[in-house]
Amino acid sequence: MTQLVPQLYCQRIDPSKNMARYYTLYLQQTLFGETSLVRCWGRIGARGQEKIDVFAGERKPIGLFLRVARLKRSSVTKQ
Secondary structure, eight states: OOSSSEEEEEEEEEGGTTEEEEEEEEEEOOSSSSSEEEEEEEESSSSSHHHHESSSSSSHHHHHHHHHHHHHHHHHOOO
């Protein structure tokens, strides 16, 4: 696994719509040497949800991380 751990944290707050959301995305290595992509999202201050995708190598999770990060950043800037 690379030394630098890519992380992304986004939040969207709109009081007029009673909206306060967060989205976290990061890579981590499992105990068995696999690479996992962890996504957490929900309302700020609440537990939210989590999804973990596990991959044998580093190439696919890094590609997926970049794709999801690009998607989330574009949706935040469009609003």
